[in-house]
Amino acid sequence: SLNALIWDVDGTLADTERDGHRVAFNEAFAEAGLDWHWSEERYAGLLAVTGGKERIRYFLQQDAPTFEPPEDMDAFVADLHARKTARFAAMLAEGRIPLRPGVERLLQEARSSGVRLAIATTTSPANVEGLLRANLGEAAIGWFQVIGAGDVVPDKKPAPDIYHHVLEGLDLSPAECLAIEDSGHGIAAARGAGIGTVVTVNGYTADEDFTGALAVLDHLGEPGQPCRTLRGEGPD
Ligand code: XBP
Ligand code: MG
Numbered sequence: 215s216l217n218a219l220i221w222d223v224d225g226t227l228a229d230t231e232r233d234g235h236r237v238a239f240n241e242a243f244a245e246a247g248l249d250w251h252w253s254e255e256r257y258a259g260l261l262a263v264t265g266g267k268e269r270i271r272y273f274l275q276q277d278a279p280t281f282e283p284p285e286d287m288d289a290f291v292a293d294l295h296a297r298k299t300a301r302f303a304a305m306l307a308e309g310r311i312p313l314r315p316g317v318e319r320l321l322q323e324a325r326s327s328g329v330r331l332a333i334a335t336t337t338s339p340a341n342v343e344g345l346l347r348a349n350l351g352e353a354a355i356g357w358f359q360v361i362g363a364g365d366v367v368p369d370k371k372p373a374p375d376i377y378h379h380v381l382e383g384l385d386l387s388p389a390e391c392l393a394i395e396d397s398g399h400g401i402a403a404a405r406g407a408g409i410g411t412v413v414t415v416n417g418y419t420a421d422e423d424f425t426g427a428l429a430v431l432d433h434l435g436e437p438g439q440p441c442r443t444l445r446g447e448g449p450d
Pocket of ligand 2: 226
């Protein structure tokens with residue numbers, strides 16, 4: 215029986231990438247005096263790598279912008295990422311990142327029917343708390359029995375590590391849970407941990423590979439805004 219819903223964050227709880235994280239990265243680059251700018255289409259390619267710090271390193275490998283590489287690259291990347299996270303936090307606090315359709319409805323239905331809630335995400339814990347606080351109030355952070363986020367595991371999605379971390383925290387087997395994801399990396403991670411997965415796609419992920427999804431939807435639906443099944447994949 216379904217004992218817990220495990221939620222991805224970026225692209226699933228909210229559409230955070232194009233107008234949120236991407237803009238925050240660009241603001242951080244400008245703040246640090248760097249002339250780097252990630253366009254919407256360049257960012258689509260950079261989403262091949264999960265994790266903001268890992269994505270910055272990937273960009274440096276791929277595009278090798280002309281700049282004096284610092285002595286301590288780890289410190290340089292960590293500082294840039296901290297600036298970006300602060301910028302993203304400000305966007306959240308201004309209420310600029312709403313929840314996707316059906317998310318609040320489904321969270322409330324889970325709570326009233328005793329289905330437990332957890333989060334398994336690559337983004338930073340501060341971003342999870344900021345998103346929940348801005349949209350649902352501070353108490354909503356406590357609705358989630360486990361918030362597995364960011365660097366808490368060595369390998370980020372598509373590795374299953376974050377889902378294993380959450381299953382341990384819930385003390386549940388994969389068969390008792392359902393994951394909700396938005397991307398190829400996300401479903402690969404959830405399926406890697408043996409968890410049935412529903413996908414809600416978004417602008418960046420609509421054409422990705424969702425093999426093994428229980429369903430691929432445009433969103434989770436609201437009264438008067440029914441969700442649509444986008445592909446016929448059944449369970450694998
Ligand atoms: C998506 C990610 C994250 C965000 C940026 O996470 O890969 O890295 O793009 O957030 P998920 P950070 O879909 O698993 O929620 O800069 O904090 O990593
Ligand atoms: Mg996601």
